[in-house]
Amino acid sequence: MAEEYLFNRIPKEVEKVETKNRRICTKLPVPESLPILERSIKYEPWSMNHQLLAVWDRAVDYQIFDKWGNIWIDFSSGIFVTNSGHGNSGMVESIREMIDKPMLNSYYYPSEIRSLLAEQLVRMAPPDMDKVFFLTTGSETTECALKLCRMHGIKQRKDKLGMISFGGAFHGKTMGAQTMAGKPQAQAWIGNLDPCIYHIDCPTDAFEDMSQIYDEEKGQQLFERDIKILESQGVDLDTIAGAIFEPYQGWAALFYPIGYIKALRAFLTRKNALLVSDEVQAGFGRTGKLFGYEYYGVDVDIICCGKAVSGALPLSAVLSRKEIIDVDGSLNSTHGGSPIPCASALANLKYMEKHHLVEEAKRKETIIRDKFMQMKELFPDRICAVHGMGMAFAAVVVKPKTRELDVELVDRIIERAYEKGLMSIRTMTGTIKIGPPLTIPDDALIEGMDILIEAMKEIVREVKC
Numbered sequence: 001m002a003e004e005y006l007f008n009r010i011p012k013e014v015e016k017v018e019t020k021n022r023r024i025c026t027k028l029p030v031p032e033s034l035p036i037l038e039r040s041i042k043y044e045p046w047s048m049n050h051q052l053l054a055v056w057d058r059a060v061d062y063q064i065f066d067k068w069g070n071i072w073i074d075f076s077s078g079i080f081v082t083n084s085g086h087g088n089s090g091m092v093e094s095i096r097e098m099i100d101k102p103m104l105n106s107y108y109y110p111s112e113i114r115s116l117l118a119e120q121l122v123r124m125a126p127p128d129m130d131k132v133f134f135l136t137t138g139s140e141t142t143e144c145a146l147k148l149c150r151m152h153g154i155k156q157r158k159d160k161l162g163m164i165s166f167g168g169a170f171h172g173k174t175m176g177a178q179t180m181a182g183k184p185q186a187q188a189w190i191g192n193l194d195p196c197i198y199h200i201d202c203p204t205d206a207f208e209d210m211s212q213i214y215d216e217e218k219g220q221q222l223f224e225r226d227i228k229i230l231e232s233q234g235v236d237l238d239t240i241a242g243a244i245f246e247p248y249q250g251w252a253a254l255f256y257p258i259g260y261i262k263a264l265r266a267f268l269t270r271k272n273a274l275l276v277s278d279e280v281q282a283g284f285g286r287t288g289k290l291f292g293y294e295y296y297g298v299d300v301d302i303i304c305c306g307k308a309v310s311g312a313l314p315l316s317a318v319l320s321r322k323e324i325i326d327v328d329g330s331l332n333s334t335h336g337g338s339p340i341p342c343a344s345a346l347a348n349l350k351y352m353e354k355h356h357l358v359e360e361a362k363r364k365e366t367i368i369r370d371k372f373m374q375m376k377e378l379f380p381d382r383i384c385a386v387h388g389m390g391m392a393f394a395a396v397v398v399k400p401k402t403r404e405l406d407v408e409l410v411d412r413i414i415e416r417a418y419e420k421g422l423m424s425i426r427t428m429t430g431t432i433k434i435g436p437p438l439t440i441p442d443d444a445l446i447e448g449m450d451i452l453i454e455a456m457k458e459i460v461r462e463v464k465c
């Protein structure tokens with residue numbers, strides 16, 4: 001594997017920037033921030049130091065502030081959490097009310113706020129989903145979904161344990177979640193991989209544009225091909241208990257062929273097996289739909305929610321039908337549905353509805369797509385494809401005339417963009433990926449996209465010299 005590119009840690013002069021939306025007024029990284037960065041390196045895992053070297057002090061709506069006067073436009077949403085904007089005032093107020101009571105913890109004794117949030121989520125969910133189970137992280141929800149699929153399966157026959165998932169997918173970092181995730185290099189530590197979790201190669205070609213997902217007949221044929229391959233590997237298809245997919249694969253905002261997911265749904269229905277949509281990243285308006293699976297025109301049986309469900313604090317949720325959720329009589333957790341995250345989530349969801357953020361994300365899709373297309377035209381030998389819907393987008397960046405992802409080039413581009421006042425996401429996979437708060441004003445969105453283009457122009461030029 002190529003060596004990791006290290007962001008510059010020695011404060012350097014950068015051009016001063018001052019616009020309505022951003023300000024860069026110090027050397028970067030900020031000299032005074034070095035002790036903080038060093039403390040983090042000393043006491044935390046190295047992997048906690050992968051992101052851009054801005055020390056966040058305050059975050060409001062679409063802007064990140066440090067202590068030294070710098071302001072960045074945020075294209076990360078704190079990794080797809082703050083869809084309703086950082087520090088949303090309604091959320092802050094609800095959190096404060098809970099603190100002032102005080103009501104900081106309630107285990108799973110009944111609480112009014114948890115019951116109200118459950119009611120709100122069920123009201124927003126598809127009509128047949130009438131139960132929700134609260135957890136803390138996204139990984140826990142996919143673990144829970146795996147368990148529910150299997151418990152539902154073994155009620156039918158004791159070996160109905162098979163779970164289908166996809167190459168390239170990400171479902172979290174705990175053992176079941178990482179086993180389902182399709183990233184073999186991240187599974188080496190597990191040793192004995194679960195023999196009933198079957199990975200199918202991702203049917204979308206990340207290096208080709210997303211028009212491929214709309215050919216429904218081809219999508220269906222691809223599914224039929226893949227299920228035959230699975231069978232030829234000795235898998236008894238009647239033992240399949242479920243399948244899990246993300247509406248888009250996070251690393252490249254990669255959607256699946258629509259016909260493929262339709263065929264998967266039909267297959268699972270025939271087998272009395274369950275379809276899980278992992279909406280931890282795609283949910284709550286990010287794609288321009290409340291849930292990303294809606295793009296596929298199918299029903300799902302379980303929805304995993306995380307990140308933007310609370311909009312800030314650690315809360316996740318599994319949505320499903322009574323007969324599926326209640327199949328497990330042991331669903332509770334120490335911090336699941338904790339009062340402050342519940343207060344944050346309830347205020348967040350109400351804000352999303354009141355301000356039509358789902359529609360807002362769909363409207364802004366055009367701005368983002370046009371800018372990425374402009375970028376692709378400028379760098380035809382570097383950007384081979386652009387994927388995304390709503391406000392989750394990625395450009396796939398390669399070394400010229402190859403299908404080799406150029407991870408370092410992307411790292412340099414986002415580092416340059418940070419020096420200009422844009423906070424973007426380091427995917428470490430060779431994609432320029434963005435996910436701004438859905439509330440970002442159009443002018444800041446356009447400004448941020450232009451920074452990316454400018455940064456790419458400069459870095460590509462420098463690499464050529």
Ligand SMILES: Cc1ncc(COP(=O)(O)O)c(C=O)c1O
Nearest residue numbers: 137138139170171172246280281
């Ligand atoms: C699609 C998806 N599923 C699951 C997870 C895991 O969530 P968490 O990091 O909260 O455990 C993530 C996190 O990025 C994700 O994007």
